[in-house]
Amino acid sequence: MTGDAFRVRHVDLDAIDADADAGDSPSLSIFWWKDLPVGMRASLPDELPYTKARLRQFTAEFSAAQMAARSTSLGAPIQATDEGRPKSALSLAAAFEAKNLIDGLDELATASSASAQDISVVICTRDRGPALAECLRSLAGQRSAPGEIIVVDNSRDGNARMVCMQFAEVRYIHEARPGLSVARTAGIRVSRQAIIAFTDDDVEVHAGWTAEIARAFAEHDVEALTGLVLPARLDTVAQRSFQFDMGGFGTTFVPLVFGRRFFEETRPNGAHVWRIGAGANMAFRRSVFDRIGLFDERLGAGAAGCSEDSEFWYRLLATGGACLYEPRIVVFHHHRSDWPGLRRQMRAYMKGHVAALVVQYDNFGDRGNIVRIWKKLPAYFLRTFLRTLFEGPPGRIGILAAEVEGWLAGLQFLLRFGWRKRRTLPPQALAEEKT
Template structure:
């Protein structure tokens, strides 16, 4: 892994209400190649609309913005959105469930070779899109780029952000690095790379039986296939802290269960790499618990719930695969 120091962005976070809608048409379009931005959502139309508005207020915009909506019912207001800029908005409502399935649907629907993906509860810096795509162009066709994710101030009492990536240091990741660095909710890649590794595993991710770690899995497969993951801190977006404190433990359970499924997918007595990672993920939380319980009780309890989720997810994945294997054996008789 190679790292070089970069400076922090000098631009402050600009919320959508800070720039008038009339400014959109006066922004200068830069010479980026055609690119598709994919945003997947389910039953969060307000958050989604505000994310889209934030993107369209940027200094540069994607050639097309694809909305994959898995909501119970379609949202006509989203379907009729127009950008007023050189960005086509395509709204695709689907009966399917699961974030990974939605992202794969968006990848298949995209018309361009360069793809970007973000979540539906983000605000972006004005320079974000151009910074992300240029980082990908500068990294070559065997790289995937992810960027900085900062939390907003809580929007509700006890509001929190499940994950964020605040580092200001550019990094290049190759091979087995002992951790997970790709943020599925903030990434850019060439379609050819995603196709080569099979896209997102639809058994993982929000809405699936193993409701997290879909990006961990994709990142691992990319690195195993010899691709690089580039962390570009100049590409900055903000993850909104809209989840209330009552949702914290459920989020930790979901993340743990998804992580357990991810670990179990690669467990093998012939290759102990993922087993060692899983053991360390559990043990370092056990070791820090006596100290953390005094400093941050909620986080300490969240660690215990996360560990329970890992064990549940690992067991469930192994049991599911055993049933599939047994069913295949019976079918051959």
């Protein structure tokens, strides 16, 4: 589905009974029930507009998943499985027959009014002034204002200062040392609130973002949160390839707890912590940084490439913590719009992933990380090559080549012994893992 531009449209199933706004172009329809995101579907023009019956089916299907995952009688939110996704406990037929279906969805879709004054929002930016301005405008429209907004400018010349001066509520910090982890650490150190939320400068946040973060931490005893990352636009081939061929940042619309079960099930092949979420939409209790340390400055954009977020989640789970994925916490991400940019991104992702696997092995001695480097990733490359050779889509081979290049570049970290000795794991975390 990468040939023609896709229109990203948002459909409130509670507000319409006929799909009159479909248009004549391919669409990625993101379905909501009031303020609750419930699912998405990609459709070609001949599948649109959706009929009333189809919309009713969507409502029943999505409500089945929501009620299964969020019903307190079922012990929600449910634990993530080894695949990082839930298994529905409510059938589609049962959802159709449920007399209280609408009442149940209405209750689930109640927007949070929780105060966000205990939240510090940290945005790390580098040479992307216009994008940063859009991000800050979306934060200015929050229905629960955060306690503070901190922009960490990681550019050499401090070029984000002029953008930040347009927003009176923003605290500006210049961190000239390059690296996303370095910038995030700078943001943590100057922040004042008990909860620290991160998003990126190429993101626009939903109006309820901070309120939903506050509600989730109030209702659940976890140290970390991640949320739903939706595409802002799918105008270009590169954007559509990232969303449809590479999976974007995930498509799960029900909450999941990533804890000990998930970690132990996936540990033999390198715990699948990248399934937990994305650094563009994550939040932490301040206490977790005291317990397991800060982001590893060897990882992330400007250093090894990426995966500083997933390595942090690995540490969190390995030392007995848990992370809640809550799709009520919504942001809209602007994917790379040009093909060279996407190739560079995927190369960096794979290089950083390998670097993080090395760090995880050094910190905890889990051989599954080495198994993933030498066995699981080459097997993934081969499967992808064979599938793409016969089924397409066009351009996937080029992205695969970038991933292989990133893997090869990442192997250097196995031999960089000085780099490997620069561990950032606190003694307390090591002690917790041993027990």
